[in-house]
Amino acid sequence: LKYLNLENRMQEQxxxxxxxxxxxxxxxxxxxxxxxxxxxxxxKAYDPEDRIDIPLAKNMAERVEGLISTVAPQIVGSGISKRILDLEKKYKAMDWRISLIIAEEIAKEKFCRFKDKKEAMEVGIRVGFAYHTMGTVASPLEGFVGLDIRKRKDEKEYFALMYSGPxxxxxxxxxxxxxxxxxxxRKKMGYYPYDPTEKEINRIIREVLDYHERATNLQYLPSEKELEFLAKNLPVQIDGDPTEKIDVSNYKDLERIxxxxxxxxxxxxxxxxxxxKAPKLWNRLLKFKKEFDLEHWDFLEEFLNIQKEVKAKGEISKTNKKITPNYTFIEDLVAGxxxxxxxxxxxxxxxxxxx
Known part of the structure; x- marks a missing residue:
């Protein structure tokens, strides 16, 4: 009777x-x-465009390809989605290494050709970013505005990443x-790290503080010490279009901003x-930074120590406790x-x- 019931269930399934x-x-x-x-x-030409805008996708890899195809139509059917699926078999779905590998391969034009090297690298970054966000948000298109290649003080070229509100x-x-x-x-394509000047570092600190105080409250406001350390050590320049009508209060008219x-x-x-998100970034990087030649991001370890000390208001150096008080959440408390x-x-x- 048990076997009959099991057989019936299997047939039903x-x-x-x-x-x-x-x-x-x-x-x-x-x-x-x-x-x-x-x-x-x-x-029939009654609409501005002669085709349907929304591409069909059977899986996430195709969704990523379809999303970025709005700015780079040549990637459709180029084999990118198949390559993503192959990488998922080697690693696992949503592994950060897949984003890195697919971005590098697109930048090296392994799937299709682009008008120039800059466009290839930009599309590579967008696809890698889109994979990480599962192809469901507009950030790879509208949040990451584009890539700019600029000159260092020694005339060598570096990356400037353009971001906006989305x-x-x-x-x-x-x-x-x-x-x-x-x-x-940047590293795989042979570009040099960003070389910030003292004025550019101070502009970063001032602008983030101005944005928090004069535009809108940030969820997390880094201290001046944190901002200065990040600004000095980031291998790429973070830039973007102006979003506010107000000027930064100091360090204006800089050549590379x-x-x-x-x-x-x-x-x-x-x-x-x-x-x-530095703690999460560092924890993930520890697993593959050597394999992917990202050891120059080791500065994050020192940054986390600075962050802990700032959050604990110096108490970390006075005690041997593993957990120290974090005063961040009551800093901007409304009176009453x-x-x-x-x-x-x-x-x-x-x-x-x-x-």
């Missing part, structure tokens, strides 16, 4: 799977029919990974991406709000959130 297959086939057939009809309607849709980790992908492409206005995308990448607990106060109230 097989029957159900056939029904589901037919169900999906019907959806697929009707979708293709609707697309064919819509494309025929577009060819970078926030990628989240802090996504934004910081986009910088890592771009730097990996094209505007005196506050740049929202730049501030978000520096503060809420690189500074806030009740305080449930001070940092690490004995008997204090704590909320713990999962994912």
């Amino acid at each position: 097989k029957q159900a799977s056939k029904e589901i297959e037919l169900y999906f086939k019907e959806i697929d057939d009707k979708l293709k029919k609707a697309y064919k009809l819509a494309n025929e309607a577009r060819k 970078i926030r849709s990628a989240g802090g980790t996504g934004g910081s990974v986009s910088v890592l992908i771009a730097d990996y492409v 094209g505007t005196n206005k506050i740049r929202g995308g730049f501030c978000l990448v520096f503060a809420e991406c690189l500074a806030q 709000r009740p305080i449930l607990a001070f940092p690490l106060r004995t008997g204090g109230f704590r909320l713990r959130y999962g994912r």
